Amino acid sequence: MxxxxxxxxxxxxxxxxxxxxxxxxxxxxxxxxxxxxxxxxxxxxxxxxxxxxxxxxxxxxxxxINAHYQNWEPDFLVEYIINNHHTYVTNSISTIEHHLQKVVNAHGERHPETAQVQVCFTDLKNELLDHMAKEEKMLFPYIKKMCFALKNTLEIPAAPFGTVENPIKMMEAEHDNAGIVMKEISTLTDSYTPPADACATFRVLYNELQEFENDLHMHVHLENNILFPKALLLEKKMNQIFETL
Ligand SMILES: [Fe+2]
The missing domain is CATH 1.10.150 (DNA polymerase; domain 1)
Structure with missing residues (x-):
């Protein structure tokens, strides 16, 4: 390219x-x-x-398929992010927590970093669950409402947060925070490299954490670099249409 x-x-x-x-x-x-x-x-x-x-x-x-993200309508992207990434985060948390507990119990003494990973993962989990709930309750439904309004030539829907820029800024800041905690986990685990004496669960856990990080990067990328710019553009476009009417 x-x-x-x-x-x-x-x-x-x-x-x-x-x-x-x-x-x-x-x-x-x-x-x-x-x-x-x-x-x-x-x-x-x-x-x-x-x-x-x-x-x-x-x-x-x-x-x-990746080439198409850029061409997808914002309301379809919202559905995709929820069904693919939000569901993945929600579903994978309990398995990772279960494996983390087993690894801390069995190897925590020799590998104290595992207990630190556990603390970080709990923080990350709480932050992400809270963050995704905000997106699903406030920002995402609003983006879908804007799409519906544009398709049906309706006025821009009223928003409790003023411009869509406000929740987007907040969501981007939360993405940054989640990224920092994820980076900490990556550093603690030496980029998910299991130690020589790691048992099978230890290795599975590091694979799961690596997968979680990859998914988070893609998830945040779709929102920060594709969905949010589209939502800002959509709001601008709708304001322009109704200014000229
Ligand atoms: Fe997000």
Whole structure:
């Protein structure tokens, strides 16, 4: 894919999801740090921008489902995020907690980092459950209402939060917080590398945590870089339509 150093990280992944693997391989954050240009993110981490651009150039243009996210209507994206990512988070928490408890009980003495991971995961769980509930009760229904209004030439629906920019800013800040806790878990586990003496449950747990992180990155990317810009644009468009009427 053809990418310039001025292109933003999030937009690049929005165009072609395979770019996320390149950014991940350099430790560049494509979801919460998605608003930075490739050049700015590289210079912050003292990474050779040219190398990253060369790797991005090797990626084939995509023709699978990921290419369509950008073309999906915001109301469909909302449904997809809830059914795919919110459901995954809710369903995977109890399994991870169960495995974490087993690992802490059996290996906590020799691997005290597992108890720290447990504390972090509890924080992450509480933050995410609270965050997703807010999205599902406030922001997402409003985005769907705006889509319905636009399709049916109705006036922009009244919002208890003023402009949609306000809840979006709040959700982005919460994404940043979740990203920080997830990063802490990644650091504590040495990027989910089980120790040599790890039992099967220990290894499964680290795989599950890695999967949880991958899902969270994609989830936040879809919201920060695709859904939220679409919602802001939709609100602007509706305001313009009704200003001219
Ligand atoms: Fe979110």
């Amino acid at each position: 053809l990418v310039q150093k001025e292109n933003k990280i999030g937009e690049t992944v929005a165009k072609n999801f395979r770019a996320s693997k390149v950014f991940e391989s350099y430790g560049l954050d494509f979801c919460c740090g998605g608003k930075k240009s490739i050049e700015a993110a590289c210079s912050e981490k003292k990474i050779d921008t040219g190398k990253v651009l060369a790797d991005l150039a090797m990626i084939q243009d995509i023709n699978d």
